[in-house]
Amino acid sequence: MNVLRRPLRSCNGTPPALARSVTRGHATSRYPSPAAQKWSHPPSSTPIADDAVVTLASKPLHALSLADLVKHGRPPLSQQALFSSANFTLSLLPIRLAHRIQALRNLPFIVVSNPNISKIYNNYLHSLSTLLPYNHKTISNLEDEIRFTDVLADLVDTHSHTIPTLARGFLECRKYINPQDVTQFLDEHLRARIGTRLIAEQHIALHLSSQPHQDPAVNIPALAPSYVGVIDTCLQPASIINSCGNFVSEICELKYGVRPTWIIDGEPGTTLAYVPVHLEYIITELLKNAFRATVESGRSHEPVVITIAAEPESPRGGRPSAGEGTDLNKTGGIDDTGSIKPIDESAPGVTIRIRDRGGGISPDVLPNIWSYSFTTFSDDELPGQQNGSMDALNALTGAGEGSSIAGLGYGLPLSRAYAEYFGGGISVQSLYGWGSDVYLRLKGLGRLQK
Ligand SMILES: Nc1ncnc2c1ncn2[C@@H]1O[C@H](COP(=O)(O)OP(=O)(O)OP(=O)(O)O)[C@@H](O)[C@H]1O
Ligand SMILES: [Mg+2]
16 A cells, blocks of 8 residues: 655646647547547557446446445355355446546546556556456356456456556646646545445455355454454554554665654554554555654654544534544545445544654645645755656656655545545644644444444
8 A cells, every 4th residue: 555655746837728629528529530539538458338438437326335345244254145245346346447437538638648547547447347247247156256356356456556657647747737637636536446445355355254265274253353354343553553653664764764763642552443454554654754754854863652542432423523623524625425434423433643743844835735746855866856847757767665755745635535535534733843743533433243
């Protein structure tokens, strides 16, 4: 989940006239020649009937709830429950992929023709083409279920490098699309991607721990009794914070030669039901920011203080406020459409405050921190190119996954997308000249049935 992070900076201005005149809609309506059809969609190597995409994309997206993901029961799933999980997954994914394909087609033609964006577009077409053979089928035998799960594994794998590829693509297209449009597209696209991966990974995890596919030598429920698919019903945020802290401090040691430290206080024993890989992503990003600020402000001796607060049970079923009166769901004004519904709306959540002494965020930087690809990071090895696009392109070429302390400018907006997916949120309070407080609220998902 940790994507490569290197200097990147948003592009400026409105798209030039060229970009506007070659958008797909304009090209086909103004020049309705026989040759126009071949320009009607971005280049693709995957043969897939247009009708299929259009029909699927016209269907509404299923509003997913956590109950949907756990309704097939606790592992090990019986054969019947496994088939019903597979068929449920199958009912969701083709529509979701078709919606994404349509959204990519709605980008200016010159943008989706960029090799990197076009790669992502083709990945979606490829994944949809692998699912279409199952479209009007019910999975009712193990052979089909195994093949279908292989298709899901391929889907997850195919889309694993989406973020750096899209980042590079939009950077290369910065002349043809303005930063607000990029942020809007990415926000929708990456939020949809969180849900699609979750649905696919949930079935893969249930498959691996189901009765028909369980290795008799490995008693999975005994090894991980708290897991239902990819959801850990007893996740302890403190242990994730410690493992991410070790990882990020190693990155700091490589980059700066110092290892910042952290302290956990509050209620470290708190547990909740959550998806561990989502929390790992968020905590890693927030610690990278806090550690970087701490080191770069020359205060690496000051530990980052992480306070874990378990919300009390709410007698009236309402959500208690968190983060000093800040409504964490409303930061940045993005609504939570597409987020997953919890089992119990009133389930108490957990708020995690990450407090650093890294000098805070200056007022001219603060309004931009939620924009995809905004960063103040600049690699020392590339002087004179601070925030420059070439700097970012150079860095994207050479960077290894997750090995940089900062630079892509995706950390905060994507972490917020992950937190909001389950109804939580992230809020940043900067005490400029002193440090920052970042409040991460994880919404309680409710008790999963035994
Ligand atoms: N705790 C913090 N202290 C000071 N500045 C911060 C802090 N957190 C974020 N920022 C500022 O917000 C900017 C955007 O943060 P974000 O995490 O989105 O991107 P990044 O860290 O630059 O790159 P990436 O996270 O993609 O590697 C940062 O470049 C930094 O200037
Ligand atoms: Mg960051």
